[in-house]
Amino acid sequence: MKSGTKTRLIIHNILYEIYKKNKNLKDNDIEKLINTNSSTDIKFITNVCLYTMRYFIYCDKIINLYLKKKPKLNQRILLISAITQIVYLGFKEYAVVNSSVEIAKKIKVYPGLINAVLKKIVVDKNKLTKIQINFNDLPAWFKNETKDLKAIEKKSFVKNIKEEGAVHIVFKNEDALNNFERKIIKTSLSSGFLVQREQINKIPSYNNGQWWVQDYMSYLPISILPKKFFEGKCLDLCSAPGGKGFQILNIKKDEKKVVLNDKSKNKLKTLRDNCKRLNFSPIIRNDDGTLLNLNGLFDFILVDAPCSSVGTIRKNPEIFFKKNNPDINRLLDLQQKLLARAAIALNTKGILAYMVCSFLKKETTEQINSFLKINKNFRLIENIFDKSKKIDLKFINQSYIFSLPNIYRGFNVDGFFAAYMEKYK
Numbered sequence: 001m002k003s004g005t006k007t008r009l010i011i012h013n014i015l016y017e018i019y020k021k022n023k024n025l026k027d028n029d030i031e032k033l034i035n036t037n038s039s040t041d042i043k044f045i046t047n048v049c050l051y052t053m054r055y056f057i058y059c060d061k062i063i064n065l066y067l068k069k070k071p072k073l074n075q076r077i078l079l080i081s082a083i084t085q086i087v088y089l090g091f092k093e094y095a096v097v098n099s100s101v102e103i104a105k106k107i108k109v110y111p112g113l114i115n116a117v118l119k120k121i122v123v124d125k126n127k128l129t130k131i132q133i134n135f136n137d138l139p140a141w142f143k144n145e146t147k148d149l150k151a152i153e154k155k156s157f158v159k160n161i162k163e164e165g166a167v168h169i170v171f172k173n174e175d176a177l178n179n180f181e182r183k184i185i186k187t188s189l190s191s192g193f194l195v196q197r198e199q200i201n202k203i204p205s206y207n208n209g210q211w212w213v214q215d216y217m218s219y220l221p222i223s224i225l226p227k228k229f230f231e232g233k234c235l236d237l238c239s240a241p242g243g244k245g246f247q248i249l250n251i252k253k254d255e256k257k258v259v260l261n262d263k264s265k266n267k268l269k270t271l272r273d274n275c276k277r278l279n280f281s282p283i284i285r286n287d288d289g290t291l292l293n294l295n296g297l298f299d300f301i302l303v304d305a306p307c308s309s310v311g312t313i314r315k316n317p318e319i320f321f322k323k324n325n326p327d328i329n330r331l332l333d334l335q336q337k338l339l340a341r342a343a344i345a346l347n348t349k350g351i352l353a354y355m356v357c358s359f360l361k362k363e364t365t366e367q368i369n370s371f372l373k374i375n376k377n378f379r380l381i382e383n384i385f386d387k388s389k390k391i392d393l394k395f396i397n398q399s400y401i402f403s404l405p406n407i408y409r410g411f412n413v414d415g416f417f418a419a420y421m422e423k424y425k
């Protein structure tokens with residue numbers, strides 16, 4: 001088998017598994033399917049998989065123009081990946097068509113049909129790039145959860161989802177940013193967007209441990225807080241891979257007063273590696289936050305909870321692509337339990353910060369409202385940001401940080417939600 005066909009067969013198998021078994025591209029068993037050591041091939045495979053998942057709704061529309069009958073799953077996945085490569089990535093058409101026909105033979109899909117459809121698509125390519133999708137084309141579960149969005153928000157969401165997320169870098173201090181060897185568009189004195197995308201760990205200063213990658217919207221909610229919030233004992237209950245925990249460690253002088261916890265052993269491994277590179281030494285724990293039973297009370301607790309992750313759709317296009325929708329009720333229950341445990345572990349006068357990379361009402365404002373209804377000794381803190389800092393209020397309203405996937409200073413940023421509560425008695 002030719003090498004182009006081999007890599008495209010890997011792409012097919014990965015997309016098939018993600019769809020059928022509800023997996024993510026970064027899951028260990030999916031990564032194992034990429035059985036090549038060539039960094040060029042790995043980059044190619046990852047890129048095509050991500051773009052196919054970003055464009056699959058467009059590709060399904062195109063398939064409908066050429067097939068009368070609904071394609072079988074194998075056939076559909078082969079076609080959407082080939083269409084993405086031909087129409088949206090502009091790859092050499094004959095290479096994509098030939099490889100797809102070879103793969104069709106291998107996976108027992110009628111090769112004549114694949115050949116005929118793709119050849120017609122090649123001829124119509126320019127016309128097909130103009131195909132548009134609208135909010136109604138998105139998965140039913142998502143439309144159900146977002147009935148409250150305004151028409152303009154729906155329109156901009158649809159426009160945004162097919163694009164790649166930007167790379168936003170957070171530096172330990174102003175000097176580290178000023179000494180950075182690549183072009184940066186600053187978002188604060190110590191953070192900014194990387195202008196030219198490249199492999200992060202190939203940037204020479206990566207190993208100096210002076211910066212980490214963190215989406216702007218994930219960085220914003222901790223960065224706006226006054227330093228005094230972090231003077232006492234801090235707990236990051238769901239901390240891996242670590243971005244917000246690193247922000248806290250970067251503020252605090254006594255790192256041993258910071259506990260970074262996560263339930264996932266695998267994710268904690270990444271967090272430990274990150275801490276080593278960044279030269280941070282917090283207390284690391286591997287507890288289930290819903291059973292939180294740590295000694296001593298905390299003055300600041302961050303619950304950056306597991307959620308539907310719809311705010312990160314550009315980086316995680318699997319969310320819409322997978323056969324099954326996220327189990328929202330399970331996630332809501334988990335978020336509630338984590339908040340309830342955190343509330344108990346917090347000192348009076350302590351701050352509880354709740355965050356999710358989501359903009360679904362149920363996971364955001366409704367979750368906070370029901371927490372405050374039960375926990376009468378907590379109140380929402382308004383206008384919490386440090387007034388001495390020059391803070392851009394674009395995504396901050398009086399009570400919350402709230403945004404759909406958006407564009408900031410010309411760069412793509414995730415959707416995010418943050419709320420802050422004080423245990424006042």
Ligand SMILES: C[S@@+](CC[C@H](N)C(=O)[O-])C[C@H]1O[C@@H](n2cnc3c(N)ncnc32)[C@H](O)[C@@H]1O
Nearest residue numbers: 238239240241242243244262263264288289304
């Ligand atoms: C949104 S991520 C956290 C991101 C992290 N705060 C950051 O800034 O890099 C949610 C994390 O919650 C963890 N998690 C899920 N269930 C948990 C539980 N019951 N207790 C503690 N952590 C949990 C997941 O493993 C995941 O790493």
